[in-house]
Amino acid sequence: MAVCGRKNRPKLLLCLFGVTLVGYLMFFRHGHSAVSAGNRREAPAERDGDDEWLKKPVYEKPPLDLNALGELGRAVKLALNDEEKLQEEQSVKKHQINTYVSDKISLHRRLPERWNPLCKELKYDYRSLPTTSVVIAFYNEAWSTLLRTVHTHLKEPLEKYLTGLRKVRLIRATKREGLVRARLLGASITTGDVLTFLDCHCECHEGWLEPLLHRIKEEPSAVVCPVIDVIDWNTFQYLGNSGEPQIGGFDWRLVFTWHTVPHHEQKRRRSPTDVIRSPTMAGGLFAVSKKYFHYLGTYDTGMEVWGGENLEFSFRIWQCGGSLEIHPCSHVGHVFPKRAPYSRSKALANSVRAAEVWMDEYKEVYYHRNPHARLEAFGDVTERKILRQKLGCKSFRWYLDNVYPDIHVPEDRPGMFGMIKNRGKTNYCFDYSPADENVVVGQRVILYPCHGMGQNQFFELSLGGEIRYNTRIPAGCIMGDNISTYLTVQLCKQRGQPVPADQKFVLREDGSLYHVLSQKCVQAMDKTDNGTPAPALQPCSESLHQKWFFEERS
Known part of the structure; x- marks a missing residue:
């Protein structure tokens, strides 16, 4: 050597x-x-x-x-x-x-x-x-x-x-x-x-x-x-x-x-x-x-x-x-071991320390996707904040603009992110858990009891009408299939491109989630072809199973 x-x-x-x-x-x-x-x-x-x-x-x-x-x-x-x-x-x-x-x-x-x-x-x-x-x-x-x-x-x-x-x-x-x-x-x-x-x-x-x-x-x-x-x-x-x-x-x-x-x-x-x-x-x-x-x-x-x-x-x-x-x-x-040979139980507190000291207002984007992190004891970061001030460090906005411009920054508009809950099938939420951590797309969205932990039950409705599953990179967007009627997650559009028609939804004032391409509404189905509750596209009605709302955490 x-x-x-x-x-x-x-x-x-x-x-x-x-x-x-x-x-x-x-x-x-x-x-x-x-x-x-x-x-x-x-x-x-x-x-x-x-x-x-x-x-x-x-x-x-x-x-x-x-x-x-x-x-x-x-x-x-x-x-x-x-x-x-x-x-x-x-x-x-x-x-x-x-x-x-x-x-x-x-x-x-x-x-x-x-x-x-x-x-x-x-x-x-x-x-x-x-x-x-x-x-x-x-x-x-x-x-x-x-x-x-x-x-x-x-x-x-x-x-x-x-x-x-x-x-x-x-x-x-x-x-x-x-x-x-x-x-x-x-x-x-x-x-x-x-x-x-x-x-x-x-x-x-x-x-x-x-x-x-x-x-x-x-x-x-x-x-x-x-x-x-x-x-x-x-x-x-x-x-x-x-x-x-x-x-x-x-x-x-x-x-x-x-x-x-x-x-x-x-x-x-x-x-x-x-x-x-x-x-x-x-x-x-x-x-x-x-x-x-x-x-x-x-x-x-x-x-x-x-x-x-x-x-x-x-x-x-x-x-x-x-x-x-x-x-x-x-x-x-x-x-790289088969899996970590010892616990990472302190990793959450460590991440919270990083967010509190360096991410400015963007720490809220992190907390929205990890509601339990707000409750995590992370110790005193006063000295680290003093260090940041002493060194004259730049803002996290500067970091995103100049160092990592390729990352998508979520909009997280009030009332348009969190768990997607159904009013008819009480306490059931959109849930998405890809089988492979490294392959975010291709799986079906299901309904599962709401847990309030963010992660696989966190979604965001963008201004462009995309229902984004964006806790991970790359972000996935929900697509409505007019043939199978079920919802799957596919890659979102690239920056500067229009939203694909099959990925465009409107959350209407009456709480219905309208799919633009099929002109149908998303309904909570108690049982699907594989026996699992799931959202599906159905003719629009006044049923409570077609009424949805976002909730940040339980």
Whole structure:
């Protein structure tokens, strides 16, 4: 792995939180079995007048073995007997990652090239690049995804293992601190010019670090993220691609989302190797000047465990004069677990803190879609508001106009958003729950007991007559089908286009919901062809089952 610095290579730090822990080192990888200090092959020492040594890893990899499991990022698929299958299942159940397979893969494995070929042509003045400290926080992490060596009792072997490693320091907290405070604990003792934060189950692509450091040297107020390539949690296949990466966004639930690079950003860039501006970051992997990190107020220490801190930091970077970027020449593979191995119970409170400090009047758009968030205890944000004032940060309106103009901002007119309730079928509401979180369209709208929690029962009637399901991105719009008579959700019109006729509704003064194309009214049906109550298009009448109203929350 290439290493940058002046006379010192990057200073590396391991920061841990919790009581029972395991450790992980990204920068230097080790063999499949435990490696003693005596048989690690160190890279050549510094030689006067020769900068080539600066490019070399701290420890050299052994010769490439193309027959090794998982080599060059290949998927590992094992033929297992019943006992081995049980062990594999137990490993997944414990860590939500197939650590049984991970244990079989060498720490030295090489990854396939997944960057734009032009990236390989970039040259760096290694002696002028800033130094960096890498901070990796983790809690009860699976050893095999980190050091690829299994230890049943973690604490003593971890310290013993790291004793022989150069440039690594292990920091233990006395209790579980959560991601934010753990990272700050690590950052507090770093010595590098740049803080590089990584998650605890990553593998770094060749040349991943130099582009981040070079960009921060060019622009100290830039916070730069690598392209995050996917490592399959089950087979450990490296799934990165060399095409244009995606950028970060959010929906109005304050959930992070991925998006293609918009046309205006493509047009701004002069080369495929130029950085890409991103409205938000995923949060786990980024580099920032240590001085600038402190200028911005580091992390919000009132946030607990993890969740929401990435959006808060993203808003703060942009609104307070910095820039958030993705460098297409920096690739880091990340194992996304089957599901989160521990609770995100504090994520809602963290999001509320972000909304209260940074979103101004647009926090109401968030609260409309998350009525329960208004009741969430989120602590004192006085100091964060003082920080915003001290730094002279811009408004959230400015952020939406200049950084994220592609996001649709709901109208949320009084009386035209919330639950759509029926007067005849009492306490039943429009409900939409797509089977796939990533595919918002194509499903039928049903009727379900009203729960007042927003989310899948939140709709908005726009000035153009669209019934928008816009808690998620992209927003969906209800379409009336004159043949089946049922309502489904399809993609809404693009900006500047007319509303499709089959998506146009009028909420009339008598409470009837009139579908313009079919000239029929929406009626609450007690039973449909699949046995589920649902709204359907029927000839207009005075029935209470055709009378509807919006209610923000119960």
